[in-house]
Amino acid sequence: MSATWLPPEQYAETVMKATAFACLFFTDEHERPVQLRATYSRTHPWQWPGGTMDPGERPWETAVRECREETGLEFGGPPRLLATVFGLPGAEWPYATVGFVFDGGRLSPARIEAITLDPAEHDAVRVLTVEEWRKHMPERDFARLEAVVAARRSGTPGYFDTWDWGP
Structure with a gap:
């Protein structure tokens, strides 16, 4: 802790900046993940219905709104957090990323x-087994998928903190 007190607006300029997203994770009735191909x-390339939080919006509200906008599906809940995702800023994006993955059932x-x-x-919806998804996704996306699937199976929310934006 610094010995120098700063007014809140000045202190805010010194801390890491982050964007936040929220999404819903769905499977089919056979536990195969459902994903959307991003244009x-x-x-x-393959994502869950979700997106960046709007100002004044809470994570659950974002997940439900984005799901409706991206898929036409209405989802009412209840909210069940499967995982949090964190990534440091890097060459691809100048801000840290914090994400909330909710169980869509x-x-x-x-x-x-x-x-x-x-x-x-x-432009596409796919339903594949976890192992089938491996060849369609970058390694870090697949690792996140595995972490979310494991969290759903265990009933314990996961924490995935290697969603970094590169060096």
Whole structure:
């Protein structure tokens, strides 16, 4: 702790800045993860419905809103946190990243078929086994997927802190 007191607005300039996101993790009835292919990201091609929090929005509100916007699915909860995700800033993004992954539950074939994608954000929905996902995802994305699946199976929220943005 510094011996020099700073007014809150000055102190805020000295601390790490971060963006926050929230998303919903779904599987089908056979526990196979459901993911959306992003049209805007080669770095993270397969994602869960979610996105960056708007000002004044809480993580759960973000996850539900983004799911509705990206898939057309209405989700009411209750909120069940599966994992938190953290990444340090780097060459690809100048801010730290903090994320909240909530359990969206299991979707029936009819609900998966009813997904309506926003073509500006996603162009495909896939349902694959965890191991099948390995060849479609960068290593760090796959490690995050495995951590979230393990958290759901164990019932204990996971903590994934290697979501860094590069050197």
